[in-house]
Amino acid sequence: MNPLEVDLRYLGVWDKALQITKELSPGAAVRYVRSSYRLLSKVYHPDLHPESNQAAEDGQRKLNAVKNRLDQAGDDELARLLTASLGPLAGHPRLLVVDDEEGLRTNLAAVLSLEGYHVATAGNGVQGLRNQVSFRPELVISDVVMPIMDGVEMARQMRLRDPNLKVLFMSGFFGTPSIRSSLVREIEDLACPMISKPFKPSKLLEEVRRLLVA
Numbered sequence: 001m002n003p004l005e006v007d008l009r010y011l012g013v014w015d016k017a018l019q020i021t022k023e024l025s026p027g028a029a030v031r032y033v034r035s036s037y038r039l040l041s042k043v044y045h046p047d048l049h050p051e052s053n054q055a056a057e058d059g060q061r062k063l064n065a066v067k068n069r070l071d072q073a074g075d076d077e078l079a080r081l082l083t084a085s086l087g088p089l090a091g092h093p094r095l096l097v098v099d100d101e102e103g104l105r106t107n108l109a110a111v112l113s114l115e116g117y118h119v120a121t122a123g124n125g126v127q128g129l130r131n132q133v134s135f136r137p138e139l140v141i142s143d144v145v146m147p148i149m150d151g152v153e154m155a156r157q158m159r160l161r162d163p164n165l166k167v168l169f170m171s172g173f174f175g176t177p178s179i180r181s182s183l184v185r186e187i188e189d190l191a192c193p194m195i196s197k198p199f200k201p202s203k204l205l206e207e208v209r210r211l212l213v214a
Contacts, residue, residue, distance in 0.1 A: 004073055004081050007066045011036055017082055025116035026079035033078065037067055076110040083113070093212055094118045096137035098128040098154065099170075100146040108141065111201045112208070125149025125157075132158050137165070139211055141204070144171035144187070144194075152186045159190070166211045170204075172197040 008014040013036045020029040042048075044059040070078065095117045099105040102123070109119045120135040122128040124146045131137070140158065142151035155167045169192050187194055195207060 002081060003069070004078065005085070007069055008033060010062070010066060011040065018085060021079075021082040021116075025114070026083050027075075027114035027116070029082050030075045030078045030114065033070070037063065037070070041067075076113060079110075079114050083116075083118075092116050092118055093138045094120070094135060095208070096120050096122065096128060096131055096135060096140045096142075098122045098125065098140060098142040098146070098151060100124055100143060108204070111204070115205060117208075125151060125154030128154045129157055132161065132165075139166045139168065139208065141168045141170065141208070144169050152190070155190055155192065166214070167192040168207055168211060169194040170197055170199070 005014060008017060011033070013033055017029040017033055020032050041060065041063050044063060046053050046057045046060060049055070095112055097105055097108050097112070097119060098121070099108070100123050105121050105123065109121050112119045120131050120137065122131050125142075126149045128140065128142065128151075129149075132140075140155065142154065144151045151169060151171075155169075158165050158167070167190065169187050171194065193207060193211065195203060
């Protein structure tokens with residue numbers, strides 16, 4: 001059994017967290033887990049139990065140890081554990097994130113996973129094409145300027161395989177006048193929306209939701 005699952009079972013929140021993951025999202029389940037720890041910590045506070053001080057202190061120490069392990073894991077790891085424990089979730093779309101910046105790619109995948117989406121990543125257009133075959137995404141979120149194969153060419157080839165595939169482009173070059181016009185023309189030919197870097201996660205999530213229901 002995964003050590004994190006052991007901790008969540010100790011807190012008494014495992015089954016409810018799985019239910020929330022299924023009905024709402026992994027992000028909501030993680031928030032439930034965090035708030036449950038805070039509530040239990042107050043319940044076991046030794047100052048509130050002078051008649052059972054030793055038992056309260058023992059309980060508090062165990063809760064603190066669990067909190068430390070959960071904090072080290074982070075929200076994204078907790079969300080992945082809960083999602084994996086449920087198996088494939090019907091109705092949760094598959095999203096492919098393609099960007100040559102590893103840090104951004106990882107962060108975007110974490111944000112989207114917390115919202116309940118199934119997420120795969122790729123570092124360039126060639127890897128993105130490979131992942132399209134194995135992962136079968138419903139929406140691709142891609143950088144434009146990348147080595148080996150750029151996002152526009154990747155999207156063209158993906159659309160040959162799946163004409164209904166939805167693509168959202170993101171790039172820091174949209175703010176550069178000398179580059180913007182040529183990029184925009186190519187992207188408009190593909191009828192794909194675009195957002196400029198840097199952007200807030202809320203903006204990305206808004207665009208993703210809009211595209212998936214379109």
